[in-house]
Amino acid sequence: MSIILSISLLFTVVQLHGSTNSPNADSLQHPLKADKTPEEKISTLMMLSGENMGRALSDALKTYQLAERTGNDTGKLNSMLRLVWLYYTETDYKQSLDYAVRTKELAEKLGRKREIALALDALGAIYDDFGDHDKSSEFFFKSLKLYEQVNDSRGIAEASSRIGVSYYKQKNYPKALEYFFISLDLAKKTNSQDGVASNLNSIANVYTDQHEFQKALGTYMEALTIAVKAVDLRREGSISLSIGSTYLKMRNFNLSIEYFNRALTIFTKLSNQLRITKCQVQFGEYYLATKEYMKGFHIAGQALEKSRELGFKDVELSAALILHRLSLAMKDTLKAYHFAILENQLKDSLASGEKQRNLTKLEAQYQFDKEQTRKAIMQQRKDYFTIISIIILLSTITILFLIWGRQKAKAKNAILEKESLQKELDFKNKEMVINVMSLMKKNEMLADLSEKLIKIDNEASTPEGKDTIKKVAKELQKSQEEEIWKEFSMRFKEVHGEFYDKLLFKFPTLGPNDLKLCAFLRLNMSSKDIAALTGQRVSSLETARHRLRQKLGISNSDVNLITFLSQV
Numbered sequence: 326m327s328i329i330l331s332i333s334l335l336f337t338v339v340q341l342h343g344s345t346n347s348p349n350a351d352s353l354q355h356p357l358k359a360d361k362t363p364e365e366k367i368s369t370l371m372m373l374s375g376e377n378m379g380r381a382l383s384d385a386l387k388t389y390q391l392a393e394r395t396g397n398d399t400g401k402l403n404s405m406l407r408l409v410w411l412y413y414t415e416t417d418y419k420q421s422l423d424y425a426v427r428t429k430e431l432a433e434k435l436g437r438k439r440e441i442a443l444a445l446d447a448l449g450a451i452y453d454d455f456g457d458h459d460k461s462s463e464f465f466f467k468s469l470k471l472y473e474q475v476n477d478s479r480g481i482a483e484a485s486s487r488i489g490v491s492y493y494k495q496k497n498y499p500k501a502l503e504y505f506f507i508s509l510d511l512a513k514k515t516n517s518q519d520g521v522a523s524n525l526n527s528i529a530n531v532y533t534d535q536h537e538f539q540k541a542l543g544t545y546m547e548a549l550t551i552a553v554k555a556v557d558l559r560r561e562g563s564i565s566l567s568i569g570s571t572y573l574k575m576r577n578f579n580l581s582i583e584y585f586n587r588a589l590t591i592f593t594k595l596s597n598q599l600r601i602t603k604c605q606v607q608f609g610e611y612y613l614a615t616k617e618y619m620k621g622f623h624i625a626g627q628a629l630e631k632s633r634e635l636g637f638k639d640v641e642l643s644a645a646l647i648l649h650r651l652s653l654a655m656k657d658t659l660k661a662y663h664f665a666i667l668e669n670q671l672k673d674s675l676a677s678g679e680k681q682r683n684l685t686k687l688e689a690q691y692q693f694d695k696e697q698t699r700k701a702i703m704q705q706r707k708d709y710f711t712i713i714s715i716i717i718l719l720s721t722i723t724i725l726f727l728i729w730g731r732q733k734a735k736a737k738n739a740i741l742e743k744e745s746l747q748k749e750l751d752f753k754n755k756e757m758v759i760n761v762m763s764l765m766k767k768n769e770m771l772a773d774l775s776e777k778l779i780k781i782d783n784e785a786s787t788p789e790g791k792d793t794i795k796k797v798a799k800e801l802q803k804s805q806e807e808e809i810w811k812e813f814s815m816r817f818k819e820v821h822g823e824f825y826d827k828l829l830f831k832f833p834t835l836g837p838n839d840l841k842l843c844a845f846l847r848l849n850m851s852s853k854d855i856a857a858l859t860g861q862r863v864s865s866l867e868t869a870r871h872r873l874r875q876k877l878g879i880s881n882s883d884v885n886l887i888t889f890l891s892q893v
Contacts (some may be wrong), residue, residue: 381407381411382408382411382412382415385404385407385408385411386404386408388400388403388404388407389401389404389405389408392404398431398435401431402428402431402432402435402437402440405424405427405428405431406428406440406443406444406447408420408421408424409421409424409425409428409444409447410447412424413447413450413451418451418454418455421447421451422448422451425444425447425448425451426444426448428440428443428444428447429441429444429445429448432444438471438474438475439471439472439475439477439480441468441471442467442468442469442471442472442477442480442484443468445464445465445467445468445471446464446465446468446483446484446487448461448464449461449462449463449464449465449468449487449491450487452464453490453491453494458491458494458495461491462488462491465484465487465488465491466488468480468484469481469484469485469488472484478511478514478515479511479515479517479520481507481511482507482508482511482512482515482517482520483508483520485504485505485507485508485511486504486505486508486520486523486524486527488504489501489502489503489504489505489507489508489524489527490527492504493527493530493531496534498531498534498535501527501531502528502531505524505527505528505531506524506528508520508524509521509524509525509528512524518551518554518555519555519557521548521551522548522551522552522555522557522560522564525544525545525547525548525551526544526545526548526560526563526564526567528544529541529542529544529545529548529567530567532544533567533570533571533574536574538571538574538575541571542568542571542572545564545567545568545571546568548560548564549561549564549565549568552564558591558594558595559591559595559597561591562587562588562591562592562595562597562600563588563600565584565585565587565588565591566584566585566588566600566603566604566607568580568584569581569582569583569584569585569587569588569607569611570607570610572584573607573610573611573614576614578611578614578615581611582611585604585607585608585611588600588604588607589601589604589605589608592604598631598635598637599635599637599640601631602628602631602632602635602637602640602644603628603640603643605624605625605627605628605631605644606625606628606640606643606644606647608620608621608624608625609621609622609624609625609628609644609647609648609651610647612624612651613647613650613651613654616654618651618654618655619655621647621651622648622651622652622655625644625647625648625651626644626648628640628643628644628647629641629644629645629648632644638671638674641671642668642671642672645664645667645668645671646664646668648660648664649661649664649665649667649668652664814841814844817844817847817848821844821847824843824844824847824893825840825844827893828840828843828890828893831893832876832877832878834876835876838869839872839873839876842855842866842869842870842873843873843890845858846870846886846887846890847887847890847891849887849891852866852867852870870886873886874886877889
């Protein structure tokens with residue numbers, strides 16, 4: 326019963342969140358051929374898969390393949406959701422788990438919270454079947470949280486209902502009722518009559534298990550009223566059967582048989598063979614309680630044969646059990662023994678099938694947990710490498726920043742040092758220019774003195790006196806030139822020590838006079854200034870400059886001699 330309840334809930338979830346107004350499947354066969362775009366085909370296939378459970382799996386797989394081929398993520402997501410519950414109904418837990426996980430991952434990638442919640446619902450239902458209620462509850466609560474985040478009242482109602490079912494299976498009735506009532510309240514607010522009826526039915530089941538039959542009946546009746554108004558015959562029949570069973574437990578035989586007949590009439594009209602056989606088993610219970618053993622034996626026998634024919638093992642076992650009890654009541658030991666053997670055989674068969682299903686569940690759970698562990702390890706490794714990469718990156722950035730800071734500091738220091746040297750050079754140049762100017766003044770004084778001696782020479786009366794004066798004037802002039810050059814050369818070398826070396830290395834043919842002229846020009850002195858300092862004529866200096874250009878290999882008249890020498 327629990328797996329049927331879970332399948333019903335999961336089917337309801339997909340139906341509520343899928344297309345609500347699907348046309349008849351046959352009417353979609355022609356449009357499928359006429360569809361032009363992949364999106365149109367996907368939409369049509371999705372509607373087809375919801376109509377006929379016999380071909381639903383095939384259509385959902387086609388939908389998925391088409392969506393994957395065309396890169397339609399929405400179609401892929403919806404088709405995988407459909408595959409989850411289709412494989413679940415087939416108890417193919419391995420495939421159902423696989424598609425549930427893939428649906429969750431794709432929904433997370435696309436940021437679709439509602440679809441993530443639906444995938445979590447499916448995982449919760451599967452783990453609920455595995456009997457792992459802690460894990461199933463974890464998934465259900467996660468889905469509930471997501472529904473609350475997107476303010477999806479219907480989703481919250483469905484999740485609450487599934488949590489209630491999980492607690493019901495654990496026989497934690499207070500908690501089950503708490504969540505059923507939460508779901509019921511939301512279903513009423515959203516005007517979901519199907520949700521209201523479903524929750525009322527679940528609440529009544531809890532009351533029945535607690536032997537609160539009057540409360541159970543009142544709740545069943547409320548659910549039945551909704552089913553009748555909605556013209557939901559399947560639900561009306563199921564609720565009627567539950568009401569009849571409750572009245573039977575209360576020993577109210579008249580009302581019990583009335584609701585059993587009502588349920589049987591509905592299921593016969595619907596041609597629902599499974600429900601018909603279940604009604605027949607309930608009739609067997611009724612006739613056993615009222616001591617109408619032959620009637621009970623007859624109708625339970627019909628349930629046994631029909632369930633055996635259709636393969637309803639659970640119903641067949643229930644029918645064999647009733648027939649065994651009826652045979653004992655009729656004191657027919659032989660028949661009682663026969664049905665006891667049949668009952669044990671069916672129990673063994675069901676137990677074997679249940680064991681196989683449990684093995685399948687365990688295998689699916691093992692494979693799923695193994696894959697989840699593998700993914701978790703891979704994620705841990707990825708996170709580890711990411712952290713290491715970030716640390717390396719940050720370390721590299723830090724080192725590069727420090728190197729950059731160091732280089733910047735060096736560059737700044739170099740600039741400051743260069744500026745300091747330049748200032749020192751400028752200062753020495755200024756000092757040297759001042760010194761040169763002083764020499765020029767001194768030279769002027771000596772030149773003046775020399776001219777006065779020449780005048781005295783002209784006025785001298787004896788030849789010896791004249792010779793002496795001329796000799797003194799020449800020595801004075803010679804001494805003046807040597808002193809000026811010696812003083813200038815010393816100071817120039819202090820400031821531009823490497824100038825002569827570089828110049829002679831590049832132009833080894835330069836003589837002492839050439840070097841003197843180069844030094845004066847290096848200080849940006851004009852021919853007039855040099856003439857004043859050395860006592861030479863300006864014209865002589867211009868000729869000397871011309872010869873110097875030739876020795877330096879400057880043929881282009883546009884090249885400035887002073888600029889050229891400043892770059893040596």
